Amino acid sequence: MAGKSKKRFRILMSVFLSVVLLLGVAGNVALAYFSDVVTMYFNEIDVESAEAVEARAHSEEVASQIADEGIVLLKNNEDMLPLAETTQLNVFGWSFTNPVYGGTGSGKVNADTAVNPKQGLENAGFEINEQLYNDYVATGLERPIIDMDGQDWSIPEPLASEFYTEERMQQAVEFSDTAVIFIARSGGEGADLPRVMDGPDTFDPDGGSFSATGNRYGFEDDLDPDKHYLQLSNREQDMVDIVTDHFDNVVLVVNSSNTFELSWVDDYSEIKSILSVAGAGQNGFNSLGDILAGEVNPSGRTVDIYTRDLLDPPAMVNFGDFNYMIENADGSYSHAVDERDVLLKYVEYTEGIYVGYRFYETAAAEGIINYDDEVQFPFGYGLSFTTFEQEVVSGSLNWDDENISFDVSVTNTGSVAGKEVVQAYFSAPYTGNIERSAVDLAAFDKTDIIEPGESETITVSFAVEDMAAFDHNRIYSDTGSYVLEEGDYTIYLNRNSNEVIEEVETRTLSEVVFDNGRSTDDQVPVNQFDELEAGEGSIATYLSRENGFENLDELVNHEEFTVMTDNGEEIVRGKLVDEDFVDLVNRSRYEIPEDTQTEAPTTGVDNELSLDEFTGVDFHDESWNDLLDQLSVNDMVDLVTLGGYRTIEVESVGKPVTHDYDGPSGITAYTSRSDTSGTAFPAGVMLAQTWNIELATQMGESVGAEGQAYNVTGWYAPGINIHRSAFSGRNFEYYSEDPLVSGKMAANKIEGFENQGGFVYMKHFALNDQEENRTLGVMTWANEQTVRDLYLKPFEIAVKEGGASGVMSGFNSIGTVWAGASSNLLQEVLRNEWGFRGHVNTDFFLGDFYPYMVAELGFRNGNDLLLTGAAPVGVPEVNTSSNDTLWAMRDASHNILYTVANSGAIDDPLSSDMPTWVKITIAVDIALLAAIMSGFYFTFRKPKIKVDPASN
Template identity: 30%
Template structure:
């Protein structure tokens, strides 16, 4: 959790009577909707958590009245939504997916049944896959009712706590200065209510930091043009989040990296070492307060602008202390590659360090740092050479035209900081080599049994060479049933009820197993109850999408069949995990998910999601980690490492790339210049691959500069495989090649044939039209047999690797 404000009220010294209000008090949100939801047996609400901790809630009448009011409001909202979709001739499920109602205004008496010692108002917001948020009251902004009631309670109760049960930004401008305590609880999954109670009572403590800047929505440069159904222009360039606010000297509500504790810490940089390879800092952290706590040390750099414009500062490294008792100290060592400070020159396709001074800053938030070292480079230095990727735009990126932030002691710190001189000759230039995929086979005439491949007697390539074209194409298009027109997003699995999809069953006669996939990223999303037919196929009895408006439910309920149940654990949303600023925490959550993957028979988790939080308006921001690629990449790596502890289980890092809005998401075109693409929107994926081993990548729905990401060779082969050396397989997001999802704009859906041609190995969830499209392209010469063999080999190598891991265990 992130403590945003505390006027010496928390922690409370005991439970007791508490007046509880707000839309998240009883109707607590454990996580967002869509793929990011998890169907649990039960999760602990705030109301339940407080009562279990010994609190007596004195406002049951208010909670009852609000619950009834909200239920009726939501019921009518869903009915109207469905009616509107039907009247417009739209598929109800697609038209309503992720659409959540704005919080209503109402007039309920704030009276309490007896005098309470403290009061808490739990402010909740929901969002999810398929729809974006709104820059208006009831979503990003507070309703008039919320403002009125929060301010009234703050006046009435000395011990008043505003708890934020949100997955992203809410604009607190109207209340923040008049409320004594603001605690960002976030959406913490199954144990949400218990976790809050522990923090309020001091059994635990907040040690989180914001991983996204909080400011009024009008101040974000990404708000302009956001949600356009055709083209979204990323004109702010690299100035995303704190990079923009710091460089433009705009004071946010709460800065990136900000978060308070129940105690106080002192940071002292004791040593700095710099060479052409790395920068190393030793920072002593002392608990100078009166309570237990943990602190996050954040290291930023300010790059030389001798070649191109630069943000005021960028995050280079971070580390979190162990739990420190009052008076206890710990020395942390933080290291980052010197090349991290280089920038991409999109004119020359080079990563370069410009000559001049680089400042190294240390602190506990982006607005609370000190300059601890200065690095001087004698001349411009090329670090790495690339091919151009991503295409071109018709605009130049934003360049700040105002004085950056500063603080009174900054000039003196810069003057007195130790200087480390580097010379260009000490750096090595990395040359990327770009080769086209090849398919090497010894004998393409014989049919090989899969067991020979498993026993290392034959190669995957030789096995593929013995398959006919149609069988290979089935492998490239997931698993589907002929003549069955629809496999829903997130429910295409046949073996595990509610699983998102599977690889084909067409190769089972050869002994090749099918891989089962489940959605994420807040846990495994499966249907909670199911039955099996005579062939052993699972049929969900409850939709894996819960009670969302318009969700189709399979009508399969036969007599004399056994009903089976499966419940999964909801972990905190991605944003909450990132706010820990501790990739070890992410790894523990990955370990938990991996345990359940083995329990329920899931091979591939369709997570983590690590897109950049470009705008608070993105409906899926709660799934993502941060506005910063370093935090995004390290958390995704932590999750992946936790899951990869479980033999036969792997992750799918998604959505690759620049998937930053839900509006018309399958046909939306993200227009981005190459420097921005590489430094912001691809960097997190690169960091994840450097620090972990995901065996699958999911390409995104959107287009990138006019071409669907699943159809971009430069993205999926040049960058992903040639530059980053990814060795797994790439799958599409669900139905991106199908016209099933309505198009509101000018662009068309992606091509399954082009998926194969450029290195998107599997088109999901698998439709007959995809198979026919690929076979037709093969017959016409648009695709070659080798194209099929290359993509099939990548998929089969992952199947083989996971199978061997299981057998070794």
């Protein structure tokens, strides 16, 4: 029996030890596979270093200044603000206990240590009604999740009939005669904001990451088919009614980066003041307190027009979910899909150039709207606690064939020191040949602090060619060109887009066709996107100013179709296409052209060159070829495919690794712990609302200094897509509806950051102006004037003036072609016309999840790097037998190496020492292996047989 027991023990122990050994091997294989993501997670940021402490302290100062100047005073009847004689405040609205600091998704920044609104007001000397505040906290409500894994669009607010009892309101009245109503809205990556609040059944809990998984609403009484997310909810409406019944002095604070519909305020005389506070970042709510107290004089201006009905702008009829449909033989309809089962989605920019203020100012000029009935707050609007007088300095106008400049004297005519924004607009002639809005922002600047009675002179300047528009219809040239049409051009000094201070000058200009390019162009701009207007899937009608926008009612180019799903019938919006169109999409997305190169590039030679020798070497210098020859095929493949949150080390050319982090409001990264994040700056909207490009520069410098302290070189920022609609989920990280404001903010932020040795990835290039269907490669259609004059212009300014050295391409498609594989966009426009020198990264690349993002087509058409994540999930197989692909990867490698060679990473390379976690893993492996071997030894050793001498 003893023998059998010992044998059984040995079997069980050997099985146990074998399983432990196999688990150890499997664990090591997994750690090796995910080594980069583990390394990034455990990457230590020395937040206590002198460099980090200094950088963070400066960042916090700049963030505070951005909030000081970026909060917009929209209304101040009876000069209610500042609250000079009031120190006790009742603050109503649950969101006061849980505000919005920014947005969600890749732009999210850790705000765990942020100053909350209560702290901000208390820091400014106010006493908050603690009982009311604590009662809100006691409701147990939570901020809903609005993120890439799903969205809950519930608007937290307690039920009025239960919460706002007469007893509670009486306590508030006795505490103070002043009330603040605090309303907040969030947005984020992955989904646009709901345009109807009646869809509890549209939430899909099984929806995938990085996509709009649906809408879920938490309160049945708020499910109102007549309301949208940017209106007061029913519960909020009840709260406003009760508060205004009890208080005659009410301040409304709107904590939202998306414009909020505020026409309802006109019905409440008790609401005397309105403050717009976009995502406040780490310490921006201190600024709210300081403004209420009068310690800071607000100087922010709107960067989007506030219409009384946010669903009214012409862009809204073609914003959202639109499907290409196929009619079946039996007369039923089904979704059109490509050869890899991706639904064919589209969006059409039928409004053309008439986005935001461009439409409303033009419609008013044409006499088809009453401006005040349609618009509550113009673009560029904002109030101050003081008054300013602006006037053009007599005799200062200089208008020649190339430039326009004039001086503006700004005088503080009030009693409080403050800053003022100077805005210059121009009006171009409308001939009917090229669409032109009634006014366009031409230039802007901001004064320093001006004391009462003092003045400052601001010089406004811009190029004459900046007033040109693109003639995509080839009326003035055979190829398409920028054109100044013959006619009257008027320059205005305005207070905002609608309020003229002074007509500076009107001149009749002769026709100028820039068929040799503008002064800033490296290559003559010609039509590059004709395919956006050709074919079955494109737009039939664009909005035209002709005859007072007579075709305004023709912009709806979609129908409603009934399709059968597993859950029954579903109504979808879209248009019919045939198989020929589907074939066109498939060819555009998946067809790899045959090779044109007969020989492969030279690889793997040893020319004894190192990348640090190429700092400052011209991009086109032939010596780069000798360095590129040193790359092996595997070097190129790894360099271009392993581009998630870093560029990899390449020993053959002495290229160091770089860490590339998100996001637009500061340094962060998905895969890092929360304590590895940098300063949380206010949202991009708030920065833009400062109208202060010097602050944009300072923010870029501050993030760059933090990057140096944290060993971060690349920055996935800035986001500079256009606010085509108030409902875009990602408006918080973009700047404005206006391309000039967007471009100037981006250019200065980029210049500041790259002057610290970093490089940016400005994003998302291009026409990625809605979140819905973006990861389905939504086909974006627009005419070339619209594309160039609005949506590409901020990127153009960022390259030409900011020197941007990195770009992130979009998930979306330009027509039928994925943005990351559009040679017209990435090669002809970006590189050849604008002179961009640097590299282009994709948005998140997940292989089979987004099959239309074909890496080989990307490489061949100007996309250099794949954002495949820190772990090698989704890394594609590269066809290294194709000579054209090898040459494309060589070009891509050149672009990446050029960027890194001219960054701070080349002077201060990151350590390539073995990470601590690897050393620990090796030590654990050795100990575990020793234990397993010892276990086997003691399990199977034979006992020594003792011999009894007596037996002899």
